[in-house]
Every structure is written in structure tokens, then in C-alpha cells.
Amino acid sequence: MEPRQFAGSSTGHVRRIGSGELAYWAFIPNPLPPKLTLDTELVNVLDEATLALGRLDGIGSQLSNPYLLIRPFTRREALLSSRIEGTQAELTDLLLFQLDTESLGERDRDVREVMNLVGATEFALEQIASPGGLPMSLRLLREVHRRLLHGVRGQERTPGEFRRSQNWIGLPGCLLRQAAFIPPPAEELPDLLGNLERYIHQPHEYPLLVRAALVHYQFEAIHPFQDGNGRIGRLLIVLCLLHWKVLRCPLLWLSAYFERHRDQYYDHLLAVSQHGAWREWLMFFLRGVYQESVDALRRVEAIMDLQQKWRDRLLATRQRSAKALKVLENLFVWPAVTIPQVQRLLGVSYRAAKMLVDRLIAAGILTRWQPPQVRPRPRWFVASELLEILAADTVNAPSPGQSENHRAAGGQGEAV
Template sequence: SLPWTPRLVGLLDRARGSLGELAGLLRTLPNPYLFIQPFVHKEAVLSSRIEGTQAGLVEVYALEAQAPLFPLGETREDAKEVLNYIRALEQGRELLRELPLSLRVLREMHAVLLQGVRGQSRAPGEFRRGQNWIGPPGSSLAEARYVPPPPQAMREALDALERFWHQDHGLPPLVEIALTHYQFEAIHPFLDGNGRIGRLLITLMLLERKLLPEPALYLSAYFERHRNTYYDLLLEVSQKGAWEAWLAFFLQGVQTEAEDAVRKAQNLVELRQTWRERYQREGSSAHLLALVDLLFQQPLLTVPWVRERLGVTHAWANRLVNRLVQDGILEPMGQSRRNRPFAATAILEILEV
């Protein structure tokens, strides 16, 4: 039985309220896809950063826009992992259109997550067949901080988790998601990528349980800011059954990040409206207005990217980009003249605050 203390009840009510406000806002957005993409990227960056990657939003957007020689080296590899996180989420959402939440969905997401990146030799899409453990780099099983169940017990635990998803247990959905995240991380069924899949599972369940219409809650921001507490509380559930502390932490995170997402979404909507009204008053071309909208999906871009997305000539794409540079909406980055990246810094600043 869960410890339904007055503190937990209050946290649950506040988390529900903040999440409901975010859901309501998302349903009123003029073009949800444009505004959701920045949040998806933010969640992917921060969830991956918990696992040690260093790529930020700028590096990820630069890789997407195929800006030459940017990002470089290790950061480029990190950015590839972040993009795989986004693709894994897209794969999960696509599968949920036809399938219930299931172990199959998790395996297929995992295969996408590790495709072509550093974990590609770690059995993408397959549950582990050997023992793993969690500890400092290079630590042995004897030195492990936590040892997940061996393969046979792991499989039984996964089957129980899948049954739990489809039982009518009467738990509030947010509590169910918090329990699921802990249980998945405790089982640790993959050789690599367990943390990221576990956090993707939170996003999928928010969508599948109809708590959000779009994946706009970047709970990894809260986990990353409180990384040590996040790990410690998960471990304390395993060692001491400390459910109340974990649930309180999770619900506080939902409230905090939902309120932050509402502020950011409102700021992005206002910024888009300001820019569009300006160019509509001036009688600017439909292509310029379309490019303004695209900035919210891809706030770092190149002229070839604009040419391809808008279906215009290179000269016209260059003219559109230069207009936004002259108006202070885009800023050139780096010294390269060929395929030079340009950033909508106002959008990036809203996301990074």
C-alpha cells in the first residue's frame, strides 16, 4: 500500500492542476507541431545529458540542419544520440497508434535509440541475456552500487510490469507513471540506454493515459538539475521501500516543469505573433511568413535547409534569410561562408532559461 500522507495528496493535486493547465494550453495552440518540437528537443537534450552527453540545443539543431563541420568531434557524436532520442519518441508515438503500451514498443524504441551511435554494439532492441550492474565506470559486480535482477527474474518482472499497465488498479495516472519509471529502472532490462528509455516511457504514458495531447513536458530538466537526488531516491526505494520520498520528488517535478512549459509556450506564441504581425503589416511574402513559422520548429538553420523546406531557389532562400538577419531575428554563427548556420536567438533564449 502507498503512503497517502497529506503531503502526497497535496503534491498530487498541484501536479494534476499544473499538468491540466499545460494540456489546456496545448489544445489552443495555432500550430501545435511548431511549438512542440522545441520541447521535444529540450527533453531529448536533458535526458541524454543525465547520461553524460554534452551536446546542447544549438549543437543538435546544427546537426539537424546539416551545418558543415558543426558540431565537431565528441559533441557531434553526442548530438547524434540526442537526435536518436527524438526518433525513438517518434517511433513510440507511431506504434501507440496501432498497439497498446507494451514491451514490444519499448524494444522497438530501444533499437532506434542505439542505431548508429556508441551503443550500437549493445544489443539494440533486445533485452539482456546476462547480468548487468550499476556503479562507477570500470567498477566490478562486487563494487556495484545496484545489481538488477538476473535474466530469468528480469523477464518475470517485465511481464509483471506489462500486466500492471493494463490492470484496473485504481491508482491516479501520475502515480502509476512514477511507479512504472522506478520499476523499469530497477529491472534495467537493456545493456545500454535504460535511463533514456525509462524517461521516454514517462512521456509515452503521459500521452497514452491522455494526460497531455502532445509531448511538451520535459521532466528530464528536473531530474538533471537534481541528478544525485534522482538517483538516490530510486535506489532508496529498492533498498528501503522509500516510496513516499520518490513519489513526492516525482510529483514536485511534474508541477515544476509543467508550470515552466506553460510559461515557455506562452512566450513562444507571443514571439511568433509579434513577428508575424510585423510582416503581415508590411505585406511580406508568404514565403517569409512560412520561414518565420519554421524558426519555431528549427531555430538554427542554413540557406540550403530553407531552400529545401520551402521549395524555392537558392537565391530566394538566401534573400529570405538575409531579410531576417537585417531585422535582427536571425544571427549568423561561425566564420564559414558556405552553408553558414543562422540562429533565432530569441527562441533559443526562451528554451534555455
């Protein structure tokens, strides 16, 4: 890390650590909040992001059973957040994991990392929602981190504990002195994390979406864990929005946006540290909130329409029994099933479960799924229409200020 690149920073300072050939420079961010000027353009983008998020939260609060959507949305987020860190897995791999873990083969390690993030995310959401759960706190983040790294790559890096040694950020395999960014030394963490926790809990004049962007930057600049900081930091955004009651149902997730614009995501975070480029980071972040709010709203509407269409199909075929509807509801939790799973779900015989699956196939709800290079047993069935909605990269949400009839410009490396 070159200290001269941070010489003009208003967001922190660099400090020389050690001496001689072993010396290096680390960046220590200032406590939150910074002094910001919210100009007219930024406020306009903020307003559009806030309205889009409000529309999403409104439809989420109307769902009779929001769990039906929360679970598939959290799995999609875990997949994309892990992909930003280089983990290679697809949604179909997660389906395989839940149906038959022995069929994963060489993909097993990556998929287990994603499923660990799923479990850690669901734990955090349960704690935030429960009156008796862990509050929004450093303690909660440590427990989430412990679950994230349990039994997978990084498990030797003190899961559930803040680091006691120096870490750094750079190309894979780079040495400390080759790093692009070196976070503060471990002895600075108690004060920095204490300030971060207080800022999350104390009221402040900045709008809550702006505060979420500040919190995410600060967490990434501190980089308090030896591993897993990016995944925890992106989860922290949603936890803050839930804690502040901006969201009542966790349907907004930003990793899809960050993954599409990965280079810009990292560049904006680094530019805040190097040049105090808060405005550029806030614009980028708020555009992401807008785009992903619109995208999530369209997915929710598509899923609700599909749910009604499936119910109508069952009614038309005179197969709309309570058991069929229960299987239907379970498919919205996760769009893949085996006959033994239906048997356990309903408490019926294998023959009865098979007959019900056959009826759902006849209604065009389930299709037989045989992934390549996996064992042929048990037979797997997927809700292909629902899987397509969940697996789609984007539903072409426009950028703030653009007409809903025009797609947003952008792809990785382009302006957003």
C-alpha cells in the first residue's frame, strides 16, 4: 500500500507500522459520521431509492406468509455475495445440495460455503426479528461470522472472533507489502468497532439509506475479521435496515448489483479511503438500492402471479386438495423436491406421495430433473417456472431518473 495515495484523504490517516524492512503502512478510518454535503442530484437519487424501497417494503408487508419469499431470496443473495468473493456455485448446485449432498462432487466445497452463508443469514434475520434474540450488535456479528466459517475454508481463521493480527487486501496470494489496502492494526479495533456499534444505535441527522452506506464502508475499511468480511459487511446493510425499521421484510439485497459492477464497487470503497470520495460512493450505493428494489418488486409480483396461476391450474384439474396446496406452498420455500420429501412433508405413503407428484407434473407445475453427472436416484423434480424467476440475472430495472420504459445502462465496468 502506497501511503502517498492516501495523503489527501479526509476520511482517515495512514500510520507506519513496524520498522526496517518489515515496516508497512495501514489505513485507520476516522470515526463515524463524516461531514457530508448532500447536493441536489444526490438528494434526488436518494428520494427515488427511498420511494422504490418503500414500494418493495409495502408489498412485502402485504404477504400472508412472507417466509415463502424470504427463504429463496436469501439463498439467491448468499450465492451472489459468495460469488463476489470468488466462490463458484450456481442456484442448481444449491438445489442439489438440499436434495442429495453426495451428488455435488468437486463443487461440494464451494456450495458448502454458500450454504454456510445461508445459515448465517437466516440466523441473523431470526435474531433481529425475535424479541428474545440477540440485538443488533458486535456480538451478533461475531456469532454470524462463526456460523459462516464453520467447517469450510477459513475455519482456521478464528471464526467468531475479531482478528488479533494484521490482514490485508490485494490480488490472490499477494504479500502484505504488495497489498492494495491494509486495514487498521488489531489494537485499533476496539475503539473503531465501538464507534461503529454506537453509530448504528444512536439517532443521527443523515437519512437512513445514507447511514447504511456509511456503515458498510466503515465495516469494510476496518475489516475486523481475518476472513469473511465482505460477506458479513453486505449482510450488515440489510440488518441495519431491518434494525432501523426501514425494512419490515428482508427482500432487498444488494449483492446482485455489487456483483454486476464488481470493479466499481471495490474502486468506490477504496476511493473513499484514498480521496474522501463520499459523494461518488453514496451515488453508487443509492443507485443500487433503487435498482435492486425495483428488481425485487418485479420478482415478488412475478412469484405472486405464478402462485395464483398454479392454484388455478390445480382447480381446473380438480386436484386442489389440502395436501396438494401444502406441497405447492413448500415449493415456494424451495423449488425442488423428491418423492420421499413429499412423503415426509405430508406423512403419507410413498405411493400416495408419488401420485401427488404425478398430478403436479400433469398440471405443469413440476418437471423431472436429471442433472448431468449425478446419481440417478432419488428422482428429482423442480418447479421450472419458479426457478427461472429466481435464477434470472436481472429484470432490467431502470436507473433513478430514467423512464420505466428504458433499461438502465451498465454492465461490469460501465457507468451506472
